[in-house]
Amino acid sequence: MDLKNLSVLELEEALGKEQKAYRKLQKKGVRVDMTRGRPGAKQLEIAMPMLEAAGSLPYQYDGGDARNYGDPAGIRPARELFAKLMDISPDMVIVSDGSSLEIMYDLVQFAMQFGVLGDTPWNKLDKVKFICPAPGYDRHFSICQTFGMDMITVPMLQDGPDMDLVEELVRADESVKGIWCVPKYSNPTGVVFSDKTVTRLAKLKPAAKDFRIFWDNAYIVHSLYDEDDKLKNIFDVAQKYGNEDMIYELVSTSKITFAGSGVAALGASEKNVQALLKLMFYKKINPNKVNQVMHVEFLKDVDNIKEIMAKHAELLRPKFELFQSKMSEAFSDWEEVKWSEPRGGYFISLDVSGAAKRTVELAAEAGIKLTAAGATFPYGIDDSNSNIRIAPSVPTLEEMSHAIDVLICSVRVALLEKHLGK
Numbered sequence: 449m450d451l452k453n454l455s456v457l458e459l460e461e462a463l464g465k466e467q468k469a470y471r472k473l474q475k476k477g478v479r480v481d482m483t484r485g486r487p488g489a490k491q492l493e494i495a496m497p498m499l500e501a502a503g504s505l506p507y508q509y510d511g512g513d514a515r516n517y518g519d520p521a522g523i524r525p526a527r528e529l530f531a532k533l534m535d536i537s538p539d540m541v542i543v544s545d546g547s548s549l550e551i552m553y554d555l556v557q558f559a560m561q562f563g564v565l566g567d568t569p570w571n572k573l574d575k576v577k578f579i580c581p582a583p584g585y586d587r588h589f590s591i592c593q594t595f596g597m598d599m600i601t602v603p604m605l606q607d608g609p610d611m612d613l614v615e616e617l618v619r620a621d622e623s624v625k626g627i628w629c630v631p632k633y634s635n636p637t638g639v640v641f642s643d644k645t646v647t648r649l650a651k652l653k654p655a656a657k658d659f660r661i662f663w664d665n666a667y668i669v670h671s672l673y674d675e676d677d678k679l680k681n682i683f684d685v686a687q688k689y690g691n692e693d694m695i696y697e698l699v700s701t702s703k704i705t706f707a708g709s710g711v712a713a714l715g716a717s718e719k720n721v722q723a724l725l726k727l728m729f730y731k732k733i734n735p736n737k738v739n740q741v742m743h744v745e746f747l748k749d750v751d752n753i754k755e756i757m758a759k760h761a762e763l764l765r766p767k768f769e770l771f772q773s774k775m776s777e778a779f780s781d782w783e784e785v786k787w788s789e790p791r792g793g794y795f796i797s798l799d800v801s802g803a804a805k806r807t808v809e810l811a812a813e814a815g816i817k818l819t820a821a822g823a824t825f826p827y828g829i830d831d832s833n834s835n836i837r838i839a840p841s842v843p844t845l846e847e848m849s850h851a852i853d854v855l856i857c858s859v860r861v862a863l864l865e866k867h868l869g870k
């Protein structure tokens with residue numbers, strides 16, 4: 449439906465009808481929180497056997513004891529497991545505690561304070577700029593803001609960031625020091641970077657020697673379907689071009705075992721790993737290795753991780769599919785409403801042309817909490833006021849069904865109001 453073709457009378461009539469439906473849903477008083485990509489309660493049960501087994505695990509390994517100090521890079525078996533997951537060598541892995549975001553924050557802080565591999569500390573420079581493909585992950589942008597870095601918004605396309613722009617930006621300006629990438633099932637669009645995009649990123653020729661790609665592979669094994677999407681190994685390409693130091697890869701078990709209480713890992717060149725271990729040395733003697741043993745014993749190997757993830761997918765898939773079917777039914781002929789159809793990850797990206805803020809406001813007034821409109825853009829500014837991030841993991845299927853009905857009504861009311869100039 450093209451609302452531009454409707455008369456004021458027709459728009460008013462449609463609005464009245466939608467408002468009535470909206471109030472009916474509002475009266476049900478159901479509250480649903482879809483603000484963040486947290487695992488649902490049933491998903492968290494999947495890893496409970498890990499805790500049950502914890503009392504009788506072999507905490508001694510290879511001459512080391514996980515209950516004691518030592519191994520600042522994490523226990524060897526955990527480094528080997530994450531190396532297999534990222535398809536790199538174990539010497540390129542540091543296994544840390546529960547949050548990959550914390551590692552990213554530390555990497556930026558180290559660069560700011562001490563510089564990258566002997567280069568000038570970023571906080572001694574007039575300007576530090578980061579490329580932020582958008583829509584993107586709000587907490588990446590928050591890190592930039594916290595450290596006072598300038599964010600350059602680059603459009604996120606169907607196969608990854610707009611690489612023509614990225615190449616131009618890094619080539620031309622030495623103050624461009626990094627780019628955020630969520631290369632697989634991107635937050636929030638669900639995009640998987642194409643081989644061509646991965647290759648172009650790995651081959652970048654930045655003016656800044658200390659430019660870094662933050663390869664936040666948070667959804668590395670988070671496919672919703674049996675057939676996983678393949679992501680090209682960026683290190684393989686980077687090595688060919690002498691660019692292996694340019695990449696920091698991050699993964700975590702936040703959405704495999706327990707969110708924030710799992711294990712996170714950094715994948716980087718051995719040169720980077722050695723330099724970072726030196727910086728980390730005075731901060732922490734070692735990570736929580738007891739938790740690492742628990743994870744290694746529970747996760748076992750990459751095939752077993754995939755089996756665990758299939759259980760998560762079984763719980764998540766119906767919610768994503770319900771969204772697709774209800775939205776297609778409601779909006780297949782509405783020009784101003786578009787949404788992504790991710791095959792994995794935790795989010796769906798919804799675009800409501802020029803009416804995102806009002807949609808989120810209406811949904812909230814009817815009990816459905818969504819991520820703030822604009823949050824998927826640097827500085828919280830979505831110039832087109834269109835993008836809304838949907839996080840379907842927490843609600844039950846029944847709650848999800850109600851939440852989508854409210855969302856549909858909210859989108860319609862917001863767009864009709866927009867056309868009526870209200």
Ligand SMILES: Cc1ncc(COP(=O)(O)O)c(C=O)c1O
Pocket residue numbers: 485546547548549550585630635664666699700701702707708712
């Ligand atoms: C892209 C991305 N990176 C990182 C995180 C947080 O990961 P962690 O729990 O390992 O800090 C999230 C959580 O939603 C995410 O979507």
